[in-house]
Amino acid sequence: MSVALAAVYQHPLLSDRDLQVIFAAHQLKSFKKGDFLLQKGQTSKAYFCVEEGLIRSYVYDYNGNDITTGFIGKNEIAIDVVSLFTGVPSEEYLQALTDCQCYMIDLETLQELYHSIKGLNEWGRAWMSGSLFALKQRTIAMITESASARYRKLEIQHPQILQQAPLKFIASYLGVTDSSLSRIRKELCKST
Amino acid sequence: MSVALAAVYQHPLLSDRDLQVIFAAHQLKSFKKGDFLLQKGQTSKAYFCVEEGLIRSYVYDYNGNDITTGFIGKNEIAIDVVSLFTGVPSEEYLQALTDCQCYMIDLETLQELYHSIKGLNEWGRAWMSGSLFALKQRTIAMITESASARYRKLEIQHPQILQQAPLKFIASYLGVTDSSLSRIRKELCKST
DNA sequence: TTGATTTCTTGTCCTAGGGCAAGCGCTAAC
DNA sequence: GTTAGCGCTTGCCCTAGGACAAGAAATCAA
The missing domain is CATH 2.60.120.10 (Jelly Rolls)
Structure with missing residues (x-):
């Protein structure tokens, strides 16, 4: 079943x-x-x-x-x-x-x-x-949230999406461009 | 009835x-x-x-x-x-x-x-x-739309809201501050 | 292997809209 | 009256994120 x-x-x-x-x-x-x-x-x-x-x-x-x-x-x-x-x-x-x-x-x-x-x-x-x-x-x-906050939330709540979906789709889902998302990810890496 | x-x-x-x-x-x-x-x-x-x-x-x-x-x-x-x-x-x-x-x-x-x-x-x-x-x-x-576009749409689709609701509520509904909405309205008046 | 396509990063420059604070009517309360 | 408190506007300065374009890096096709 x-x-x-x-x-x-x-x-x-x-x-x-x-x-x-x-x-x-x-x-x-x-x-x-x-x-x-x-x-x-x-x-x-x-x-x-x-x-x-x-x-x-x-x-x-x-x-x-x-x-x-x-x-x-x-x-x-x-x-x-x-x-x-x-x-x-x-x-x-x-x-x-x-x-x-x-x-x-x-x-x-x-x-x-x-x-x-x-x-x-x-x-x-x-x-x-x-x-x-x-x-x-x-x-x-x-x-109410910044793009970066929305990304972090997605990362926590649906990690499998980040692994399986290309970045441009994640970007449009989050309401930003793929360039911006790329920069956001760079920032997050740095701060960890 | x-x-x-x-x-x-x-x-x-x-x-x-x-x-x-x-x-x-x-x-x-x-x-x-x-x-x-x-x-x-x-x-x-x-x-x-x-x-x-x-x-x-x-x-x-x-x-x-x-x-x-x-x-x-x-x-x-x-x-x-x-x-x-x-x-x-x-x-x-x-x-x-x-x-x-x-x-x-x-x-x-x-x-x-x-x-x-x-x-x-x-x-x-x-x-x-x-x-x-x-x-x-x-x-x-x-x-995908600018705050001003969202406002215009609301204006056309639900005019009664604009008349009955204070601006700050409309602003938070549209996702902007009341100051910004005030400026948007000024712009729209000018261009008409 | 090699070219082609897609994925992702990065740079430069620019703008929509936020933060904050002041001002100006209103109406309501005392 | 006058004082307080909304509702709305405006000015100044600042920042998140867009537009566009050029590279890397990875993936796929032949």
């Missing part, structure tokens, strides 16, 4: 039986480095629980800048919530930064589970709440 | 009958300017649909800065999603910037409706998706 799925679907209202049904509804998918799990313009029909590897989500802003909106690693969910749940074409890309193993579940199957497993709706709400919270924290950090 | 509630609960899966039941589950509450709908440390037990007035949500960051995380106006929902749906104490404050009329629904009643009205779960997911989307847009704007 998958470690990733067990980690993702942790919730007091989900029994072991529920979990077995949920697990059985997922299919294992492999992606090569560079593969897209979702591209702009497509309407998302599924989401992916990451068992192994690292995914990057990004958008192009109206200036054509490639902006990394997030990294999705082990035991996390790669999803475009808006596209999946409102049926509109996606604004963002989900791309594998490394070779990946993911457990996929499609919307139709998910909807059925929502009806048959009571706790799953609660789990979904809790998961979304968590996402909203994380994003709000990020927005506040963008306002 | 309330205009605000009709606007808030717009969804293809909600029938007129559903809406009547939903409406009946809300209670009208009045708040005076300065009243708190929710304070840090309290565990949220309800949310509020704004019929009239303007609410500000804010947090203190770890430096003690008061950061405006959002404005909630007419036909919008004032809620701390995280606290309400995961039962943890709130990190943020919800405060009335003006006298307000709101329709309140408590968590318990909401849970019952989730069970009795099928479409409501879908509506909830759609609403959360929308919130996530809006917040993501805001984060991207914080990265």
